[in-house]
Amino acid sequence: MSLWSRLINVFRGDALSREIAEEFEDHIAAAVADGVDADQARRRFGHIGSRFEASRDIRLIPWLDSLRGDAVFAWRQLKKNKVTTVAAILSIGLAVGACTAAFRLVDALLFRPLPVDHPERLFVLAKELKHSSHGDMVFDQWAYPQFRQMRALVKDQAELIAISYVSRIDLTYSSGDQMEKANQQYVSGWIFSSLGLNPALGRVFTESDDTTPGKHPYAVVSYDYWQTRFGGDEHVIGRTFRTGNEIYQIIGVVQKPFTGTDTGTMIDIFIPTMMMKNNGITRSDYQWFRTFVKVKPDINAASVRDRLDAAFHAFLQDSVKTFPMEYKSDIDAYLHQKLLMNSAAAGVSSLQTEYGRALAVLSVLVALVLAIACANVANLMAVNAAARSREVALRISIGAGKRRLLQMVLVESALLSGAAVGVGALFAWWSTPFVVSMISSPVAPTKLALPPDWRVLGFCAIIAFAVAIWLGVPTALQVSGVRPVGALKGDTVRWRGRLMHSLIAVQAGFCFLVLFVGTLFVTSFERLSNQPTGFSSDGVLTLETLAASPVKAVFWEQVADRLRSLPGVTAVGLSEWPLLTGESWNNLVSVNGAPPRQTQSYFLSTSPTWREVMRIPLLAGRDFRGSDGQLGAAVVNNAFAKEYFGGEDPVGKSFDMVSFSGGHISFRVVGRVANARYRNMREPMMPVAYLPFSEDYSRGTYIVRTARPNPLALTATLRRAISAARPDFFVSNVRTQNELIDSHTVRERILAMLALFFGAVALLLAGLGLYGMLDYTVFQRRREIGIRMTLGAAPGGIAIRMTGQALTRAVLGMLVGFAFGVATARHIQSLLFGVNATDVSMLAAPGVAILLAAVMAAAPAMLRATRVDPAVTLRSE
């Protein structure tokens, strides 16, 4: 009660003071009324001031009151320089917001534990292959038969869980053609009990739901999907959906917030592994699963790994017997793979491998920008403090201790930092989902859990504290250097110039680093997006189409004919899938019965008109004809000819496609075409053999060349035409070919965009900082300049003298930044394309930019220095 009233009193300090004074006055008045002489009454009362202080301190919380007083004072100071304050808060706020956003992303992607029972005991198995020519590679895919053996082996120590990769499936809940999409995953039946997950509704799978291939047509959906798709309707249990030719029944909803183990992708529908099609669970060469390990309590994870490692190497020895390769280095590397058991506490996804490092680098960049912004404001505050040195001296003279002065400074910086973190939190609130949406695409929607929880709050608190300290320290040093006697006499304050100069050096160094890394990213993006594709993508639309059951190629072609007659369509081709979706079909190739070469070739089934639609030049031979399917014809690209035929013209020659299980299929080359990108934009042009689209297909892609600038405008017309021509056809994905190309440069585009933005911010802030400091230096030393001028110094010399030191520091800082950049560049090499971090030309742009900015920042101060009029300055002092 008492604490409460004292707390209240802190915030009504003025009223409290008035009340105490009033009471004292009343006392004197009462004494006078009692017949005491007024002077006598005052004497009897004692020292009013000290009684007043004592009473006041009793009635409130003194330390809090002094804090409040400082806060009010700081607030007035900040209000006095509104523009500067707003600029300071915005610049730091932007940087804090960027840092918070980066933290949220990194945390959500890499560190936030899965909402499962004991995530720290969850691991994922991976194999590391050290290859002499390809470098180190890590894979985490496993074949089901191996998984099953490994599970049995460590049954008493750990539970192994098979989880497939995510598929985005088309499904329908009604008998009509209302198709929709959902993320689906095959999981072991015991996943939910192993991870300690209960049903929110209905029931979840158990081990008995995952025993017999093809016999468990049941699905469990995630809570999130249940809410968004069904609005939390309890009648969802028992509902069925059809995907392809299969019908599944929903038996339960798993508790929230679990949405699978694939961080960045929310799984909507879980299906037992036994329902996987195409021999996915029987063939030991189809590696379609990740293997998770939930170690039992009090069991050493390393011992589990060792037991699994032995089994793993037995599989390797076994499988190498049927190897079609004869390259010893390959086989050696294959046999010496290492089994890794990595933590899966935060989930496992390709998003992590793809974006983890990029986000880490961005985090460092924004942290540097924050440091630059803080250095600016810290300098500004220190300058302000220097200007206020008389006031500080007065405070010291009337008894303010160092602690009290320090408190005053820190309260001001805490006020600034608090406001900036507030602005930053708002900025992060908006920008984090924005970055996620840049990564996301309709075909692979990315969604990260970004709850505003204690992790984010804790981070904000730490940042606020760090910023407050960073802002306050230079001012505190400045203030503690004030000597009251001198300052009150009007002496020039002992100037902490060295401190400010080192802040300038730090700014220049950080700024260089940010710009340097930014230049690397921008160049990478430019070079990657300017990679030739080998085909013409403008105006090309790809329609990935599914058939209810495999349909003969002629019928696929009939639909293509329908599309050709539509207005706006100039040409239509067919392929099994579009180029550059990332999807691939690769195999070994053998020529003349020789052992297959090490390099694999890619394959794609295409219709006779496909090459012309894609505008890939025909170099020799001919395109496919209707009858080529039966004859085993192939059209190969230049890289193929070079790799397998030593650069000779392959037309008329034959080759064998060799599968990993050793099967051979013969093909005869009928044409040779120019190279075109097949899988991604990064690797060199790979050997590709195009095969005729001439069998039965349950999926195919219509490649439509349109005369429209925006081919997507034709989407609805094309969809209608396809389903009108064949009701059993369904268009699953519609994308422009340009969209597909761009999807390979998303990460580079994001990195380039953000790095460029923060580079510009860093340069602007550092330039402003330098400008402010130099301008102030000239103002400070105007008397000295006046004297020098009177003594005959040349204006140029003075300008250099005034700015030289700061500029030298800036260059020094830049050099350190450069050394640091080169030393750390190898950490970002994997994010770069076509540039070398140690390339001298990469240093030119940031160097020139900083020097230009420095000159621009220094020019006004130099001009001001040369315009000092000695007569005026010296008289005024």
Place this chain on the structure above:
Amino acid sequence: MPKADKLQGSLDLLVLKVLSRRPNIHGYAIIAAVREISEEVLRVEDGSLYPALHRMEETGWIKGKWITKETGGRSRVYELAAAGKKQLVAEEARWRSVTFAIDRVLRTV
């Protein structure tokens, strides 16, 4: 001459005692009462009363309130709170036991 405010506990005791007899009086009246009853033996500097009053108020022994005087202006008057009554009993007992002990020492030695 003993200075009451040098003996921390005794000023509190006196104030509480005075307020127990005469509730709702202001600071000057309290001082005047102490002076009057002790026949000018116990004298305190008037001002030192107020920190003590305010401390006891924050502790919850006494309650203060503003009343409007007939002449205009306001006066702050005090009365004992429940906790103050208990405190008074305890203080009185303590005082008696201390004075009794000192008394015995004086008589015995």
